[in-house]
Amino acid sequence: SQTIHQWPATLVQPVGSPLSLECTVEGTSNPNLYWYRQAAGRGLQLLFYSVGIGQISSEVPQNLSASRPQDRQFILSSKKLLLSDSGFYLCAWSVLISGYQETQYFGPGTRLLVL
Amino acid sequence: AQSVTQLDSQVPVFEEAPVELRCNYSSSVSVYLFWYVQYPNQGLQLLLKYLSGSTLVKGINGFEAEFNKSQTSFHLRKPSVHISDTAEYFCAVRGNSGYSTLTFGKGTMLLVSP
Numbered sequence: 471s472q473t474i475h476q477w478p479a480t481l482v483q484p485v486g487s488p489l490s491l492e493c494t495v496e497g498t499s500n501p502n503l504y505w506y507r508q509a510a511g512r513g514l515q516l517l518f519y520s521v522g523i524g525q526i527s528s529e530v531p532q533n534l535s536a537s538r539p540q541d542r543q544f545i546l547s548s549k550k551l552l553l554s555d556s557g558f559y560l561c562a563w564s565v566l567i568s569g570y571q572e573t574q575y576f577g578p579g580t581r582l583l584v585l
Numbered sequence: 586a587q588s589v590t591q592l593d594s595q596v597p598v599f600e601e602a603p604v605e606l607r608c609n610y611s612s613s614v615s616v617y618l619f620w621y622v623q624y625p626n627q628g629l630q631l632l633l634k635y636l637s638g639s640t641l642v643k644g645i646n647g648f649e650a651e652f653n654k655s656q657t658s659f660h661l662r663k664p665s666v667h668i669s670d671t672a673e674y675f676c677a678v679r680g681n682s683g684y685s686t687l688t689f690g691k692g693t694m695l696l697v698s699p
Binding site: 476504512513514516519529560562570571572573574575576577578579581 | 617619621626627628629630631634636637675679680681682685686687689690691692
């Protein structure tokens with residue numbers, strides 16, 4: 471069966487510091503991968519998605535970036551964190567089946583607090 | 586593009602009462618519909634989904650939802666809730682297109698009290 475891991479689970483970082491969050495998926499090949507941010511009271515915002523190694527699409531402009539160095543690894547980064555980067559970061563994976571049917575499955579999330 | 590509206594930000598109910606969480610969507614193409622549940626400090630767990638076929642979809646934990654194309658709705662129901670159902674519930678839609686991504690509603694907090 472497929473599993474998805476995120477780490478760290480919780481992170482407290484000062485403003486201006488760098489960030490690296492990691493997501494890995496097991497038990498599937500060539501998944502679509504997604505990064506979402508969930509800020510308090512604002513639902514889920516899609517940040518990046520990837521359909522393959524080195525292929526990254528950005529949904530919103532920000533000081534974050536994403537990379538996919540391996541098929542089942544997705545990394546979210548920042549060179550300098552802002553207070554507004556605080557939130558709950560969720561990674562998700564999916565595999566497209568017939569037509570465009572796609573179900574996304576989510577990881578446990580990383581709680582980021584920028585002080 | 587798609588959009589999702591969850592009309593209620595909070596729904597308080599008593600244990601063993603029925604509940605309905607409302608979800609309406611808009612889309613210019615055919616859609617796939619999903620409900621996810623999020624317990625505190627956890628990721629999202631898939632409750633149920635509508636991809637095709639029967640418009641009444643049954644999911645985990647006794648939840649069900651009905652796809653109503655004419656009313657563009659996908660309301661979530663449970664005939665008798667438990668304290669453990671207290672969580673945030675998200676409705677999501679994906680268009681039937683290769684360029685579509687999953688769009689979420691803002692969530693409904695279900696508060697079950699004894």
